[in-house]
Structure formats: structure tokens, C-alpha cells
Amino acid sequence: xxxxxxxxxxxxxxxxxxxxxxxxxxxxxxxxxxxxxxxxxxxxxxxxxxxxxxxxxxxxxxxxxxxxxxxxxxxxxxxxxxxxxxxxxxxxxxxxxxxxxxxxxxxxxxxxxxxxxxxxxxxxxxxxxxxxxxxxxxxxxxxxxxxxxxxxxxxxxxxxxxxxxxxxxxxxxxxxxxxxxxxxxxxxxxxxxxxxxxxxxxxxxxxxxxxxxxxxxxxxxxxxxxxxxxxxxxxxxxxxxxxxxxxxxxxxxxxxxxxxxxxxxxxxxxxxxxxxxxxxxxxxxxxxxxxxxxxxxxxxxxxxxxxxxxxxxxxxxxxxxxxxxxxxxxxxxxxxxxxxxxxxxxxxxxxxxxxxxxxxxxxxxxxxxxxxxxxxxxxxxxxxxxxxxxxxxxxxxxxxxxxxxxxxxxxxxxxxxxxxxxxxxxxxxxxxxxxxxxxxxxxxxxxxxxxxxxxxxxxxxxxx
Ligand code: DSN
Numbered sequence: 449x450x451x452x453x454x455x456x457x458x459x460x461x462x463x464x465x466x467x468x469x470x471x472x473x474x475x476x477x478x479x480x481x482x483x484x485x486x487x488x489x490x491x492x493x494x495x496x497x498x499x500x501x502x503x504x505x506x507x508x509x510x511x512x513x514x515x516x517x518x519x520x521x522x523x524x525x526x527x528x529x530x531x532x533x534x535x536x537x538x539x540x541x542x543x544x545x546x547x548x549x550x551x552x553x554x555x556x557x558x559x560x561x562x563x564x565x566x567x568x569x570x571x572x573x574x575x576x577x578x579x580x581x582x583x584x585x586x587x588x589x590x591x592x593x594x595x596x597x598x599x600x601x602x603x604x605x606x607x608x609x610x611x612x613x614x615x616x617x618x619x620x621x622x623x624x625x626x627x628x629x630x631x632x633x634x635x636x637x638x639x640x641x642x643x644x645x646x647x648x649x650x651x652x653x654x655x656x657x658x659x660x661x662x663x664x665x666x667x668x669x670x671x672x673x674x675x676x677x678x679x680x681x682x683x684x685x686x687x688x689x690x691x692x693x694x695x696x697x698x699x700x701x702x703x704x705x706x707x708x709x710x711x712x713x714x715x716x717x718x719x720x721x722x723x724x725x726x727x728x729x730x731x732x733x734x735x736x737x738x739x740x741x742x743x744x745x746x747x748x749x750x751x752x753x754x755x756x757x758x759x760x761x762x763x764x765x766x767x768x769x770x771x772x773x774x775x776x777x778x779x780x781x782x783x784x785x786x787x788x789x790x791x792x793x794x795x796x797x798x799x800x801x802x803x804x805x806x807x808x809x810x811x812x813x814x815x816x817x818x819x820x821x822x823x824x825x826x827x828x829x830x831x832x833x834x835x836x837x838x839x840x841x842x843x844x845x846x847x848x849x850x851x852x853x854x855x856x857x858x859x860x861x862x863x864x865x866x867x868x869x870x871x872x873x874x875x876x877x878x879x880x881x882x883x884x885x886x887x888x889x890x891x892x893x894x895x896x897x898x899x900x901x902x903x904x905x906x907x908x909x910x911x912x
Contacts, residue, residue, distance in 0.1 A: 684737050
């Protein structure tokens with residue numbers, strides 16, 4: 449088949465980079481290798497396939513396109529309009545939404561956009577506290593959301609489950625204009641209908657930030673907030689395995705009137721994304737979001753979502769069998785949060801594991817006496833391992849390796865001590881596991897061969 453424009457410049461771009469900027473080329477190459485050879489159990493990590501990566505690198509990036517499809521402020525947007533409409537249509541189908549805005553640069557911006565569209569400074573918001581599993585943008589004092597608005601919080605009960613009773617008490621006491629739900633380190637099902645019922649009782653809007661569980665929601669493996677919440681936000685790079693960026697979605701409330709009764713909620717969000725919060729959209733990212741949404745519509749994504757969930761359950765179960773306390777008693781999604789043994793903090797444990805090729809992140813646990821920089825827990829997630837095709841047996845091995853490292857790690861004056869031969873042994877097992885289950889972009893020998901051929905052809909062309 450004749451090589452297309454895109455294939456030609458992508459190959460040429462890589463060759464040019466290699467020849468003209470070997471320093472940067474080397475950094476990128478080594479980063480690729482690091483990803484390929486590390487066992488990422490970072491709950492917020494995903495993984496893109498080669499087609500999403502290629503779309504991000506497409507020449508469509510050169511288009512400046514303020515506005516929306518059919519209503520741009522610049523000429524030359526014919527194909528950008530088509531790509532954005534495709535992303536919107538596919539995202540609507542994936543989530544069963546009536547309105548989608550595909551332009552937000554990230555989920556934090558998406559959350560701020562919803563807040564800016566509804567609230568005035570000093571208004572009250574009710575969100576899950578950061579140290580209970582919420583997100584910075586849900587009202588943390590360190591974030592603009594906690595500085596601009598009067599933020600009150602809710603958290604977990606003694607079993608580590610969302611305390612819906614406390615959420616309602618706080619709502620009745622403080623009469624927030626917005627209730628934010630969605631979490632970053634909560635492993636159980638979120639009852640969005642129950643939260644909407646509280647919001648209706650006090651006249652609040654609901655924002656569901658499903659950044660962590662969007663893939664499970666898309667696959668129907670976790671209840672959907674699309675019609676329960678007034679607004680749903682999600683990033684596109686974690687469990688949707690797309691490019692860096694975000695979506696704002698609305699379900700049955702798309703045509704409901706906003707606070708002053710003059711505009712609908714979808715109209716409010718449309719003008720809040722642009723021009724209130726953002727200027728030119730990242731058109732290449734929007735195109736890649738369309739590609740990612742296309743992949744989510746494939747039947748194989750449902751299988752992946754089930755594997756994500758069952759792999760996390762295996763991680764939690766294996767930890768419990770080894771005597772670790774899993775917060776919340778288990779998991780219903782991709783997240784497993786557990787308490788570290790006394791004497792080990794999250795910072796030391798994370799660094800020791802990374803030294804062995806296993807990537808996790810330190811995380812505060814409910815009632816933690818340590819701060820976020822050290823923390824007493826680790827958060828694991830099964831997205832990336834599942835994407836690589838790993839299953840129960842590999843999750844069993846992962847916990848065996850983690851347990852081995854944690855049992856042999858000693859804190860040592862701000863650093864850690866770990867036997868070198870043990871590190872070597874664990875590293876070897878991780879590398880073997882990762883090579884057996886490559887990242888999607890490394891997993892296609894046929895296409896990889898084709899790529900090498902075209903890259904060689906390009907080298908010949910350049911040499912001429
Ligand atoms: N919110 C952070 C996390 O959950 O890790 C980054 O996306």
C-alpha cells in the first residue's frame with residue numbers, strides 16, 4: 449500500500465529527531481524502555497496504543513480553532529470540525545450522554561469550569577476531603593477550589609466506606625450550591641443516586657468526577673453517574689487509555705435550566721469551557737480523544753474492564769492473605785489501598801519498590817498521623833497491568849514481589865536499605881513479567897516489523 453502523508457512525516461520526524469537532537473531522542477527512547485520494563489501499579493496510570501500516540505502527533509496540531517464545530521473564529525477548520533464532532537458523537541455513545549464537551553485540557557480544569565459556570569466566590573461547596581479519598585479540586589485548602597469557595601467536607605465511616613449519613617448532615621447544615629463526588633483512592637462502589645437525592649433535598653447541583661473509574665462506567669461495570677449527577681467530568685488518559693485531556697458530560701439534565709433560569713446546563717458549560725476558561729483547543733488531543741472513544745466502543749474494551757476489576761480483587765485478596773490491612777475491606781474497582789507495616793512509611797516503600805522496577809504511590813489512609821509526603825499507605829491500581837494482558841497469576845506474583853520487598857526494606861536516615869541481591873532478583877522477575885506482557889505499542893510484532901521496514905526506507909530516503 450502507498451505510504452500516506454501521515455506515515456511519511458511521522459517516520460521522518462523520528463529520524464530527524466534522532467539525527468538532529470540525539471540528546472532528546474535518547475531521553476524519549478529511555479522513557480519508552482522504562483515504561484516497557486516497569487510493572488506500573490499506579491492507580492492513575494493508563495496506557496495508550498500506537499494509534500492514539502500517532503494521532504497526537506498528527507499535523508492537525510497546527511490548526512488554531514477557537515470556538516466550536518461550525519462556529520470557529522479562524523478559517524481552515526473543516527477537518528478539525530469533523531474530528532471534534534466525531535469525538536463528541538463517540539463520547540456520547542460511550543457514556544450514554546446527551547451533551548459532551550471534549551475541549552477541556554485536563555480534569556482539574558473541567559472541575560473548575562463546572563464550578564466557575566455555577567458559583568460565585570464565597571459560595572459553599574461540599575466535597576470529599578482529600579485525606580479521605582477526594583481530589584485537590586474538590587475543595588482542598590491547597591487548591592483554588594478551597595480558596596475561592598467555602599469548602600466543607602465529608603469522608604469515610606469506620607469501615608472505610610463513604611459516610612452518606614455524614615454527607616447528608618453536612619449538606620443540611622451548610623446548604624452547599626454544589627456537591628462534588630468522585631474519588632482518587634476509594635475502592636468501593638459510589639452510590640450516585642443517593643448523593644443526587646441529598647442534593648435535591650437541599651437544592652444543590654451534583655458534579656461527579658469519575659476520572660478514576662471512567663472506564664468501568666463506560667463498560668457498565670460500575671453504576672453510571674451520567675443521569676444521576678448534573679455534570680460528570682473525567683480525564684481521558686487513565687482508564688479511558690486516551691491522550692492527556694478531559695471531558696465534561698451531561699445526561700438527562702442537559703436541557704435543565706441553570707441557576708438564573710436563562711440558559712440550559714449544556715449552554716452554560718459550552719460557554720464556560722470557551723471563552724470563560726480556555727482559548728484555542730488542543731485539536732490534536734481532541735482527535736486522539738475521538739480515537740480513544742472509538743476503541744472504547746469495541747467489544748474488547750468490556751473484557752478489559754472486567755479484567756481490571758478482577759485483577760484488583762486479586763491484588764486485594766493476596767494482600768489480605770499476607771496479613772496486610774486493605775482499606776475498605778477489598779475493592780470493587782481498580783484501586784487497592786493498604787496500610788504499610790509499622791516502621792515503613794509510604795515514601796520509603798515507594799522508593800524501595802521503584803528500585804526494584806515496581807511502581808506504586810504513597811497514599812494517606814483514613815486517620816493517618818503522617819502527612820501526604822510520607823503517608824502510611826500504598827495505593828495500587830490494575831489499569832496498566834490489565835491493559836498489558838496480565839491476569840490472576842501475574843497479580844499473585846506482583847503481590848509476592850511487593851511483599852518480599854516490603855519485608856526486607858529498612859528505613860535508614862531518610863533513605864532505605866535493601867539487600868542488593870534481593871533487588872537484583874526482584875528486578876529480574878519484573879523484567880521477565882513485563883517482557884511476557886508488553887505494553888500495547890510494543891505488542892504487535894507484525895506491525896512493529898512494518899514500522900522497522902518503513903523506518904529503514906526513510907533512512908535510505910534521507911541519506912539520498
Ligand atoms: N489525581 C492524581 C492521582 O489520582 O494520582 C493524578 O491524576
